[in-house]
Amino acid sequence: MKDHHHTHEPRLVTFEDCVRFHGHSCPGLASGYRAATAAMEALGVTRPEDEELVAICETDACGVDAIQIVAGTTAGKGNLIIRDYGKHAFTFFNRREGKAVRVTFHRKEKPKDPSVAALQAKVFSGTATDDEEAQYHELMHKATVDVLHAPAEEIMKIERVSMQPPEKARIFASVTCAGCGESVADAKTRIVNGKRYCIPCSEKIR
Numbered sequence: 337m338k339d340h341h342h343t344h345e346p347r348l349v350t351f352e353d354c355v356r357f358h359g360h361s362c363p364g365l366a367s368g369y370r371a372a373t374a375a376m377e378a379l380g381v382t383r384p385e386d387e388e389l390v391a392i393c394e395t396d397a398c399g400v401d402a403i404q405i406v407a408g409t410t411a412g413k414g415n416l417i418i419r420d421y422g423k424h425a426f427t428f429f430n431r432r433e434g435k436a437v438r439v440t441f442h443r444k445e446k447p448k449d450p451s452v453a454a455l456q457a458k459v460f461s462g463t464a465t466d467d468e469e470a471q472y473h474e475l476m477h478k479a480t481v482d483v484l485h486a487p488a489e490e491i492m493k494i495e496r497v498s499m500q501p502p503e504k505a506r507i508f509a510s511v512t513c514a515g516c517g518e519s520v521a522d523a524k525t526r527i528v529n530g531k532r533y534c535i536p537c538s539e540k541i542r
């Protein structure tokens with residue numbers, strides 16, 4: 337009997353796949369794409385279906401979306417951990433071998449061109465003209481292409497790190513909340529006066 341899960345070829349995830357998921361193309365998404373592909377190469381992981389991989393993202397910005405698509409580490413599977421320290425740093429842990437790499441970015445921080453900052457402010461506040469809008473998108477496009485095509489060592493540092501395996505997502509039993517009657521994971525309930533409540537209900541009681 338054929339096991340379809342183990343016979344198909346690994347699917348190559350492109351940057352366009354990431355753009356489709358994220359909704360737009362941007363330099364942040366490009367760095368997430370570069371980080372995930374570089375880390376997977378360093379860890380010898382090729383299949384995005386590989387659930388042995390865990391990603392720890394030190395940001396909650398655009399790059400995280402590329403990480404989910406490329407590395408297959410998603411919020412729903414529990415193998416995406418966000419520790420938002422506001423850093424463009426991503427650690428990937430391979431459970432099978434207990435090995436991890438941390439990818440950080442060292443883009444040369446050019447002093448921000450005040451005209452670009454002004455342009456960005458206009459675009460974000462919706463007051464930019466069509467020309468300014470186009471000019472801004474052209475700049476973003478250039479920055480994105482730069483990140484996508486720069487030699488790895490020019491923009492990233494990929495280091496092996498040693499760490500404890502992140503805790504596995506556990507499957508919890510469900511119970512019925514004494515307040516709203518909705519089903520809720522046991523571990524997420526609060527006991528008030530001997531009864532189990534979901535968190536929002538327990539907060540209403542107090």
Ligand SMILES: [Zn+2]
Binds near residue numbers: 365
């Ligand atoms: Zn973005």
Ligand SMILES: [Zn+2]
Binds near residue numbers: 518536538
């Ligand atoms: Zn409730």
